[in-house]
Amino acid sequence: MADKLGLVLSGGGAKGAYQVGILKYMSEVGIQPDEVSGTSIGALNASVVCAQKDVSEAAVCLELIWKQLATIPPLQLERNKFLTTVSLLSNLIPAAKISSIVIACNSLKGVFDFSKDVYNFFSKGHEQKEEYNSYLENQETNIYKSEPIIDLLNNYSPPDKILKGLPLYVGVYKSDGNLMDSLNYILASKLGFRNKDSEFWHLQNLPESTIQNAIIASAALPFLFKAKAVDGVKYRDGGIGGAFEQQGNTPVQPLIESGCTHLIVSLLEDGSFFDRHKYPNTTIIEVRPKDFISESFTDMVAFEPEKIDKWMEQGYEDAKRCIGNSLSAIKLKNIKNQSALLRDQSLSLLDSDDFEIN
Amino acid sequence: MNSNEVLSNSGIELTEELLKEAPAHLTDKMIVDLVNGIEVIDDQIKVSKSRTSKFERFRDSFSGRSKHRQDLINDNLAKCMDNTRVWLQNHDYEIASINLAITKIADKLLETRSGVMKLNNKHNDLADSVILLAQKVDDKNKELFSYIRDVDLRTRADRQLDRVIAKWQAGGYRQVNAYTTVYMVLDTLKNNDFGLYLQHSNANSKDKLDMLLHLKDALQNQLCTELSIPSNSFHQNIGKFSTHELANDFEKLNQANTLSLNYLSDWSCKHTEPNTWLLHQLTEDSLNKSCSKSILDEIPNKIRINRWFNRITDENIHSRSILNGR
Numbered sequence: 001m002a003d004k005l006g007l008v009l010s011g012g013g014a015k016g017a018y019q020v021g022i023l024k025y026m027s028e029v030g031i032q033p034d035e036v037s038g039t040s041i042g043a044l045n046a047s048v049v050c051a052q053k054d055v056s057e058a059a060v061c062l063e064l065i066w067k068q069l070a071t072i073p074p075l076q077l078e079r080n081k082f083l084t085t086v087s088l089l090s091n092l093i094p095a096a097k098i099s100s101i102v103i104a105c106n107s108l109k110g111v112f113d114f115s116k117d118v119y120n121f122f123s124k125g126h127e128q129k130e131e132y133n134s135y136l137e138n139q140e141t142n143i144y145k146s147e148p149i150i151d152l153l154n155n156y157s158p159p160d161k162i163l164k165g166l167p168l169y170v171g172v173y174k175s176d177g178n179l180m181d182s183l184n185y186i187l188a189s190k191l192g193f194r195n196k197d198s199e200f201w202h203l204q205n206l207p208e209s210t211i212q213n214a215i216i217a218s219a220a221l222p223f224l225f226k227a228k229a230v231d232g233v234k235y236r237d238g239g240i241g242g243a244f245e246q247q248g249n250t251p252v253q254p255l256i257e258s259g260c261t262h263l264i265v266s267l268l269e270d271g272s273f274f275d276r277h278k279y280p281n282t283t284i285i286e287v288r289p290k291d292f293i294s295e296s297f298t299d300m301v302a303f304e305p306e307k308i309d310k311w312m313e314q315g316y317e318d319a320k321r322c323i324g325n326s327l328s329a330i331k332l333k334n335i336k337n338q339s340a341l342l343r344d345q346s347l348s349l350l351d352s353d354d355f356e357i358n
Numbered sequence: 359m360n361s362n363e364v365l366s367n368s369g370i371e372l373t374e375e376l377l378k379e380a381p382a383h384l385t386d387k388m389i390v391d392l393v394n395g396i397e398v399i400d401d402q403i404k405v406s407k408s409r410t411s412k413f414e415r416f417r418d419s420f421s422g423r424s425k426h427r428q429d430l431i432n433d434n435l436a437k438c439m440d441n442t443r444v445w446l447q448n449h450d451y452e453i454a455s456i457n458l459a460i461t462k463i464a465d466k467l468l469e470t471r472s473g474v475m476k477l478n479n480k481h482n483d484l485a486d487s488v489i490l491l492a493q494k495v496d497d498k499n500k501e502l503f504s505y506i507r508d509v510d511l512r513t514r515a516d517r518q519l520d521r522v523i524a525k526w527q528a529g530g531y532r533q534v535n536a537y538t539t540v541y542m543v544l545d546t547l548k549n550n551d552f553g554l555y556l557q558h559s560n561a562n563s564k565d566k567l568d569m570l571l572h573l574k575d576a577l578q579n580q581l582c583t584e585l586s587i588p589s590n591s592f593h594q595n596i597g598k599f600s601t602h603e604l605a606n607d608f609e610k611l612n613q614a615n616t617l618s619l620n621y622l623s624d625w626s627c628k629h630t631e632p633n634t635w636l637l638h639q640l641t642e643d644s645l646n647k648s649c650s651k652s653i654l655d656e657i658p659n660k661i662r663i664n665r666w667f668n669r670i671t672d673e674n675i676h677s678r679s680i681l682n683g684r
Contacts, residue, residue, distance in 0.1 A: 190417070190421055190423075191420070191421045192420075192421035192422035192423060192426075244426075270401065270404065270405050270408075271401055271402050271404065271405030271406070271427060272401070273423075273426055273427070273430065275430060275433070276391065276394075276395075276398070277391075277433055277434075277437060282387075283385075283386055283387040283390050283391075284390065284394070285390055285394050286394055286397060286398060288397050288398065288400075288401040289401070290397075290400070290401075290404075292404070292408070321397075322394060322397050325393050325394075325397075326389070326390045326393045326394050329389045329390075329392075329393050330386050330389055330390070333384065333386070333389060336452065340452065340455065343455075343456075343459055344459075347459055347462055347463075350462070350463070350466055351462075355466075355469070355470070355473075356473075357472075357473030357474075357476055357477055
């Protein structure tokens, strides 16, 4: 089987800038993937990689995009109203996390008010969950608008280019409603419960009109973005599924199923539970942050120039170390094998040269 | 001592057969799992160390994250160790292969060096033979050149003898009597090619004696002809010549010829070359017009021709050339 390299870009919100650094390093050393997959912010980055001619152009393009992201008004939050509250409460008990979201949302006047409903949800029992979800979906529960993202996608990875580009897979999560998705995610990622897995879509197999929605769905974090309906079904950020072991957030599975023998996996979480040993037949290089990539919960939405620059730099250095060390070791092994072959050939010639002095 | 001998002496049995059992193939995946697995371990340890508060530790324990993290560390560590084992086995295998290769090359080098030494010895033997051969060729050349020179000298001597006898026969010495002619002929031969042959030729004594005998025969024949004596009875002949007549002949000779004769014979000694000395004295007397009477008084009036011939020949050529030449 011929070697096939896949690039996996996991989700992590604003930390996605880290992946620009990885792509810059790959471009420098001439590593070109055959396929690419992504979830959440990774899906947005992956769509640009897919649509551009090669990794070099994608790296240049993504750097430009990320510099722009920091200046787009809808992505700049009012900290005093929302995120500072969430940040302060981010390390409290899981139940408090829900409360923190509720409090945060309460603080956003004009967005929606559902603290009472949350109380009702817990007090009335699960039989009312579907009804409640329906209620929530009818509210404008998103903080960010999708339009700026759609504009960027239209500019840098339009569907027609994606159809002609590298095979692209994105991770999406079939939504159970804003609150349930959040709850399930928190229970899985923080308390060790198992939630359902995400799905992976091969975008080139979708109708052209659906491609953009699929990418936006893959990046639709609960509360921050609206869920995206595809064929009448609402989907959210793929990072929600299989949260404990990063099944959805690290979309390795579709690339392995499509026959990738080698993978470069970008992880945007410190101490990610992604487990390479679940894929015994695939050679996987994980690019993990050496220093902490995330200082607080709010980093996920910290689209700030300083942080973006720092993450891009960090991604480059980590890629240089993680990919570089592995490649150096393999290169050395190949040189050793080739030199051993030459040695054996020379010895064979020496054996058969009929040298004789009588 | 080659490698096999070294190994047999050391008790080690190292053969290529042993290397047929190769260790597990070291795949790219193993290398990546080892090198990159360390990154995973570092990442998990980093996060684990950051969990400093009791609440965080409790939360991680409660959620199973702590155990899962430790499991990941353990799994990666175990995999890294196992891959390290395979890598080290591969290294050992390669080192063994390299050692065997070096041993083989060393054996070949030994064989080559031994061959070169043999070649060198053969070369040296050949060089000695060539030097010997060159020496022989040189000797042969010298011998040949010497032989050619001797032949040349002999030829020149023969020719000179022939020319001198021919000159005599042609009357080239008619100014002087036959006895003086014998001396002049001997002196001419002695100081030219004939003398060179006798003095410098490497020809053996027998050849030189033969040459002398040939000379004596030729002179004797011509003298016999001049004196009208049958040459076949020359040695039995008892004819004598008068020393007074000889002296008178010198007085008739012109002064230039007398001076020449006097000069040519001034080397002679009364005791060792008495006949030549006599000629010298007679020319001396003729030139001085004085004491010739007294010289004639000291020598016999008559001298036997054949004895005189033998002696003057010996005085001029035989004794000085052959004996001195030896």
